[in-house]
Amino acid sequence: MTTRARAWVAAVALFAASAAWSSSAAQTAASGAQEDASAAPARAEALERRRIEEWRDSLLIDRPRDVLAAAEQHAEGVAWNGEELALAARAAFATRGREAANAWLARTPVRAETSAWIELERARIALESDELGPALAALVAKPEDRAPKLAAYPDAWLYAGRAWTRLGDSTRGASFFARFVELAPFDVEATSAMHALAQDAVQRGDGAAARAWIQRADENGKWQSYRRVRVLQIRESPDEPLPRQGLAQLWLQARDPLKASAVLEELLARHPQHAQGWFLLGECERTRERLEPAAEAYGKALEFEPEHVLARHNRGVIHRLRGRLGEARADFERIVDGPRAAEKTALGSHLALARVLIAQGERTAAEQRYARYRELGGAEPLAQ
Secondary structure (H helix, E strand, C coil): CCHHHHHHHHHHHHHHHHHHHHHHHHHHHHHHHHHHHHHHHHHHHHHHHHHHHHHHHHHHCCCHHHHHHHHCCCCCCCCECHHHHHHHHHHHHHHHCHHHHHHHHCCCCECHHHCHHHHHHHHHHHHHCCCHHHHHHHHCCCCCCCCCCCCCCHHHHHHHHHHHHHCCCHHHHHHHHHHHHHHCCCCCCHHHHHHHHHHHHHHCCCHHHHHHHHHHHHHHHHHHHHHHHHHHHHHHCCCCHHHHHHHHHHHHHCCCHHHHHHHHHHHHHHCCCCHHHHHHHHHHHHHCCCHHHHHHHHHHHHHHCCCCHHHHHHHHHHHHHCCCHHHHHHHHHHHHCCCCCCCHHHHHHHHHHHHHHHHCCCHHHHHHHHHHHHHCCCCCCCCC
16 A cells, blocks of 8 residues: 555554544544533522522511511513512511512413412411411312311411310311421421411310420420521621531431431532532431441541541441441541540440441451440440
8 A cells, every 4th residue: 555545544544433422422522512511400490499488487586577688589571480479579578568568479471380378378478367268268178177288388287276276176277287297396486386286286185195295395495596596696697617517417407317418509509519518418318328428527527537436337337238348448447546436425436436347257356346345334235
């Protein structure tokens, strides 16, 4: 083959390779665009949910004007989420009265699947205006019904309970309050519902139930107070990490890992090296039984605080559950041979390491580790 022919063949091969790469790149770009397009609704929904929670927090700390200012930024022609309109109406009612609230509820268009929030807010306004009959008629189809029309919404149970109680039927009202508390035990209105249930128990002569409801109301009230303080601290000092950390811990205490995760995402966006924030995010994922994301979050915590005992222990437990005994052993050994080995939080790691060693066939080493576990106060058996 001549030199010119060889050059021509090489050029053809290069062109083919370039075309193939371009086609592959185009396919990859198209695939990425499709993924971005499919993810867009989820991102929009998450942003909307976050906005709603921010408005609820503003109402929680008595800043209704913040809600109205944000609501006025709604893009013209874009359909409303009914829950947003309801919150804007609530803020307007608090600052400008009923006429202003109704004006917000009359705004259109509203997405059909969210219109129930408008109905509920109208019932709430009727209650606030002492129009008990119209409020109840909006909430239940028939007076004898034991559930509201919008039974999937906790607020419907709350408002019906209030209407019946204020109409003089506290027993019937109590049945609605009880369901509301069951559906939304950490709602801002839960404390008042619990007090109403306690009062109903007193009227029925059930002292034990009354005491139980009062105790629960007191505990819920304290939780709500802590929540208000944390929300207010976040608004006043948005770059301080501790208020968001505290609020996330409150939501974890309330067994709501999704709300806790949302708070932690904001915290870590501002403070990506915040070890405790990563640990708590791991706890959220673990609570949701998402073990691999939990292990990743614990790992991030350990990048910034290598001696974080709980993060390392929990990651070790996940490794062990997944059959990664070598990784589990490394995590547990780092704890039990480290500077915090004698602390109470490290006790479980001594036992966990002994059990990993048993699984690896190292009986003598396991018994030695187990003996140390007993010395530190552990009481569980070595065998599971």
